[in-house]
Amino acid sequence: MSSEWASGKLGDFIELKRGYDLPQAKREPGKVPLVSSSGVSDRHSVAMVNGPGVVTGRYGTIGQVFYVQEDFWPLNTTLYVRDFKGNDPQFIHYFLKIVDFFAYSDKAAVPGVNRNHLHEALVVVPPIDSQKSIAQFLGALDDRITLLRETNATLEAIAQALFKSWFVDFDPVRAKMEGRPPEGMDEATAALFPDGFETSELGEVPRGWRVGSVYDISKVVYGAPFASKLFKAAPPGRPLVRIRDLKDERPGVFTEEVHPKGYLLKPGDIAVGMDGEFRAYVWGGETAWLNQRVCVFHPINGASSAFVRLSIAPLLAAVEASETATTVIHLGKNDIDRFRVILPSSTVLHAFRAVAKPVYERLVLNKQKAQTLSTLRDTLLPRLISGQLRLPEAQAALETTP
16 A cells, blocks of 8 residues: 555544435425435435535445435435545545444444444545546446446337337237338338237237237246255355345355255346335346245247236236235235236237347346446455555456456
């Protein structure tokens, strides 16, 4: 570590202050972000703090740190940096990510961070030029991750819009009924659609199509009951996917158990958690065992992953809505057995697959790239911030990342 790095108490380098109360009844429509202990939670018409700023949880959710570019309102469940004391705000955002906030929290049922105790934390901070260089490097890494995720949001929207047009609004059929060519569709694809409707148990469907079981388009595989007493925080063993792991695609436990009914979840699989909330996720994490109360919908009979996922999404939502009165909602095999879906002709199904498959393949690839970059960032960040790793070494590690 360079001798130019300064040591002292955290309060010597920044001043933290408690956020401000703003009851729901006093909030007015606006563009100013309201930052809670879990991030931007709402908007308001007035700001209390000029950006850029740094906010962390004081009460409730502890340990997350947020960088806010624009003017904002930190809520009273947070601490925000009132004075950076000449330090780079973006660097301080990353710097606070390596602070053990729980070491400065009380032992109540809902822990809270003591600002005065936090100010006493002993820290080492680099000079301002190094701060800016480190922040620029980590910020560029975060920008790449954000771009991949934004691209995926666009890809998801493209697939969903096409599915809705073809299989919900039946735009190509209605266009043909009106004697006009379907928008954005070549003649060969348009010829695959009928020019009229017929009645079904789900209402009107295009002529020649039918309503069937979800098992006509997918095979459902259920996770196995792996023994929790064998769970470990790190390898050896394979990662194990629980419901809580579906959203961020980072399994939190490993196991060396090989269950006889075990299924290995693979990138591109459509996975659904069966407790709490029911969402169909496109898995983009590493290959991992599937735990109980998680299931996978495997496309069959020419259906694509996109067609299966978008077909079951409203059905899952309907089950979730019907069970909101219970403490913890559950999805069971009996619910899935009742799922009814629209079944287009095989030619239309294959035409949709030809368009949607490369979209989902790109989506999964982007998820994997984002995951790799996130892991690299999380590995480099504490070493850079603490001075254990120099910036050129970090840049070299990034250049060798696929």
